[in-house]
Amino acid sequence: MSSRQRVQQWATFARQWHIFDCKWQNPYESAIAIVKHLKGLHKPIYHPMNDCGDHVICINTKEIALPGNEWTKRAYFHHTGYPGGASWTLAWELHSKDPVMIMKKAIYRRLGNNLQRRYTMQRLHLFPDDNVPKELIENVTSQIRQLRVVPQRIDHIEKDVIDNYPKIMDYPTDYLPKTLK
Amino acid sequence: MNNLIKTIFQRSFALNFPFIRSITSTPANRIKQIELHQENDTLTVKGKIVDSGRESLLLPEVTECKNKGVRFCPECSLNLHLKHTDVLILSQYIRKDGCMLPRRVTGLCKRQQRKIGTLVTMAHKAGLLHGYKPSWCTKLPNQRYKHKKFNTYFFENTIKLPKAHYKQNEPCK
Numbered sequence: 388m389s390s391r392q393r394v395q396q397w398a399t400f401a402r403q404w405h406i407f408d409c410k411w412q413n414p415y416e417s418a419i420a421i422v423k424h425l426k427g428l429h430k431p432i433y434h435p436m437n438d439c440g441d442h443v444i445c446i447n448t449k450e451i452a453l454p455g456n457e458w459t460k461r462a463y464f465h466h467t468g469y470p471g472g473a474s475w476t477l478a479w480e481l482h483s484k485d486p487v488m489i490m491k492k493a494i495y496r497r498l499g500n501n502l503q504r505r506y507t508m509q510r511l512h513l514f515p516d517d518n519v520p521k522e523l524i525e526n527v528t529s530q531i532r533q534l535r536v537v538p539q540r541i542d543h544i545e546k547d548v549i550d551n552y553p554k555i556m557d558y559p560t561d562y563l564p565k566t567l568k
Numbered sequence: 569m570n571n572l573i574k575t576i577f578q579r580s581f582a583l584n585f586p587f588i589r590s591i592t593s594t595p596a597n598r599i600k601q602i603e604l605h606q607e608n609d610t611l612t613v614k615g616k617i618v619d620s621g622r623e624s625l626l627l628p629e630v631t632e633c634k635n636k637g638v639r640f641c642p643e644c645s646l647n648l649h650l651k652h653t654d655v656l657i658l659s660q661y662i663r664k665d666g667c668m669l670p671r672r673v674t675g676l677c678k679r680q681q682r683k684i685g686t687l688v689t690m691a692h693k694a695g696l697l698h699g700y701k702p703s704w705c706t707k708l709p710n711q712r713y714k715h716k717k718f719n720t721y722f723f724e725n726t727i728k729l730p731k732a733h734y735k736q737n738e739p740c741k
Binding site: 452455459544549552555556560 | 642660
C-alpha cells in the first residue's frame with residue numbers, strides 16, 4: 388500500500404466535520420442535507436450497519452426562516468403523561484424560549500425512528516449564533532452548501548449601489564411628492 | 569330624499585359661491601422649483617420643472633415605451649418575474665415611508681400593480697425594506713412584536729391575481 392492509498396484509507400474511515408450556516412434557511416429543508424452527512428449517506432462505503440456518519444456543526448440557528456405564516460401556525464406538541472397534560476407550543480414561542488430547539492427537532496424527525504437515532508444526534512452540534520468553541524471549530528474541514536439564498540436588506544446595500552442601479556420607473560411630470568405639498 | 573337635499577344644497581352653493589377656475593398654461597401640479605429674478609424694478613418668477621434624477625439610469629426599453637405611449641410593466645414588457653427579495657427594484661415603486669405608489673404614478677397595468685403591491689408587503693414583512701418606513705417607527709426587524717421578529721420568507725406563487733382579460737399578444741391594460 389502506497390502512502391497515498393494509506394492516507395485515502397484514513398480519510399475514508401475518519402469522521403469528517405462539516406459546518407452549516409442556518410441563516411435564512413428553512414429547518415425542514417436543511418434537515419435533509421444535514422441528515423445525509425450525519426448518517427454518512429454521501430459516502431460510497433455507506434451501509435446501515437457501518438458506523439460512518441460525520442459530525443455537523445450548525446451555526447446561527449437563531450436566524451432560521453419559516454415560510455408564510457408558519458411561525459404562528461406550526462405547533463409543537465408535548466404531553467406530560469398526566470391527565471390534561473397536553474400542551475401545544477407555537478413555533479415562534481418555542482423559538483423565543485430556545486433558539487436551537489426547532490432545528491434540533493427538525494433533524495431528529497428527519498433521522499427516522501431507529502436505534503441509531505440517539506447516537507447520530509450526538510454527532511450534531513447546534514449553536515444559536517456563530518460563537519463555536521475553539522476545540523470544535525478547529526476540526527471543521529468542509530462546509531455544507533446553503534439551500535436558500537440569504538436575502539439582502541436594503542439598508543445593508545451601499546447608497547451608491549442603490550443610486551446607480553438601473554431604474555424601470557420614472558415619476559410622471561405632474562407627480563407631486565408629499566414633502567413638496 | 570337625500571338626493572333632493574343634495575341638489576338643493578348644490579344649487580344654493582353654486583348661487584352663493586360661483587366656481588372660479590384658475591387659468592394655467594401648463595399642468596398645475598408639476599414639480600416646480602420657483603426661481604426669482606430681480607432686475608431693477610421688475611421681478612420675474614419662473615417655475616422650473618425639477619428632474620427626478622432617474623432619466624440617465626432608465627432602461628432603454630422604458631424610454632422606448634414612453635416614446636411610443638405604451639404602458640411599461642416589468643413582467644408584461646420585459647418578461648421579468650420579480651421576487652419579494654428584489655428590493656432594489658421594489659424600492660423604486662414605493663414612497664419614502666414604505667407605501668406603494670398609486671397606479672397613476674407607477675404606470676403599471678392593473679395586474680402588475682396588484683402583484684408588485686403584494687411583493688412590497690412581503691418584503692416589508694420579511695424586514696427587507698428596513699429604511700422605508702414612517703419616521704416614528706424606529707424598530708429593527710428583529711425587535712418587532714411576537715412572531716414578527718423572526719425571519720420569514722414568502723412564495724410568489726401564493727399571490728392571488730385576477731385572470732388576465734387580454735390576450736397574450738395584446739398590450740396590457
